[in-house]
Amino acid sequence: MARVLIVDDIEDNIRLLGYNLEDDGHDIESADNGHLGIEKARSFAPDIILLDLMMPIISGIDTLKLLKADEQLKDIPVIMISANDGDDSIVHALDLGAQDYVTKPFIYPVLAARLRSAVRLRDSQLALAAANSALSLLASQDPLTDTYNHRHFFNLAGGEFAKSRRYKRPLCAIMIDADHFKAINDNYGHAVGDQALIALAGTCQKLIRASDFVGRLGGEEFAICCPDTDLDGAHLLAERVRQAIADLTVENEDVQLNFTVSLGVTEARDEDKAFSSLLDRADKLLYHAKQSGRNRVTSSSKK
Ligand SMILES: [Mg+2]
Known part of the structure; x- marks a missing residue:
């Protein structure tokens, strides 16, 4: 089960999505604007962020840019939630590093499946990074004395x-x-x-x-x-x-x-x-x- 951060300016959207995700056993945190979302991402350390595209104060795109520019937050996968899939900003969001997107009104099981797949991908990337650093240590160190080989x-x-x-x-x-x-x-x-x-x-x-x-x-x-x-x-x-x-x-x-x-x-x-x-x-x-x-x-x- 994953730690999910929902960032959406509409309280009802958060509530509805939150209930469904909690029923599936996920841990939920939410924020109703992008700045708060970034703060929550830092303190809650989510496995994934569901980010609304259309928000006042700071848009979903600008929030995504801030996330991707932050060394601590840039590797958290983000799924964009948009009003319709003809939206040019979806393309922009994917180009900026969003993992995936869903359009409103979404079918919950589809969103849940995309969320699981994004988390799985993130987990395997983390495992790969750990294996790579173990390998590069093996390739450079003498295993007995920990000095360089x-x-x-x-x-x-x-x-x-x-x-x-x-x-x-x-x-x-x-x-x-x-x-x-x-x-x-x-x-x-x-x-x-x-x-x-x-x-x-x-x-x-x-x-x-x-x-x-x-x-x-x-x-x-x-x-x-x-x-x-x-x-x-x-x-x-x-x-x-x-x-x-x-x-x-x-x-x-x-x-x-x-x-x-x-x-x-x-x-x-x-x-x-x-x-x-x-x-x-x-x-x-x-x-x-x-x-x-x-x-x-x-x-x-x-x-
Ligand atoms: Mg919105």
């Missing part, structure tokens, strides 16, 4: 690389890799390993600034893209991440796990052709951090 991270980082070139702004990349991660999985099991990755990602997300973003590049390997950040700033962030992870304990049943990460940090250079050039360099620096004992940050030397 490899592809989405590279898309965004590519955009930041182009911007840093165009505006001559600094850009840094940090590569992060969990130390001895294979041993964590082997000794404690994959559930604990996954928890360590979640903690690692969560620590990065907590410490970055709003313009930075984190991606999981694969396995236990993550990267942070830091727009408008110079090498000193990125090194500081990397050091904070390293310290925070060294300080945290992953607890799972009777297991208490401490682990560390190694990080490589670099800044975009004139000779870099793409963001991947930075990341390759950060990866070499990360390798160097691993070679020199792990649980450390290696930054590229300044130019």
Whole structure:
């Protein structure tokens, strides 16, 4: 059953239509002019609006325009009620985004069926929109750690690389890799390993600034893209991440796990052709951090 808002200047029309709709189990609110109708649409949040075309003060068409121009109200389906179907304003109303129309005197079961069909259409559009946003989340996020996946991270980082070139702004990349991660999985099991990755990602997300973003590049390997950040700033962030992870304990049943990460940090250079050039360099620096004992940050030397 639906929440129905009736907007009509004739009290009797509202009453008659209201009785019929209530008999069918719908919730009804009404307004006798367009301005009040818009107020009611906001407070009542109807599933559908039945809107009279011919009204004094503000016409049905102008009311419809206001509804469709309102971010909060524009998706509520509207069925226009008009005096006759030769009315040009019906065409105008449909062009302005009205879902449907009925002409007076209407046959109630026909109006009720059109109302149900408009509500069904709205419901399936909402379901589709929800499914789409879930899909786009799936397409951009790593399901385990909620960081960006490899592809989405590279898309965004590519955009930041182009911007840093165009505006001559600094850009840094940090590569992060969990130390001895294979041993964590082997000794404690994959559930604990996954928890360590979640903690690692969560620590990065907590410490970055709003313009930075984190991606999981694969396995236990993550990267942070830091727009408008110079090498000193990125090194500081990397050091904070390293310290925070060294300080945290992953607890799972009777297991208490401490682990560390190694990080490589670099800044975009004139000779870099793409963001991947930075990341390759950060990866070499990360390798160097691993070679020199792990649980450390290696930054590229300044130019
Ligand atoms: Mg009227």
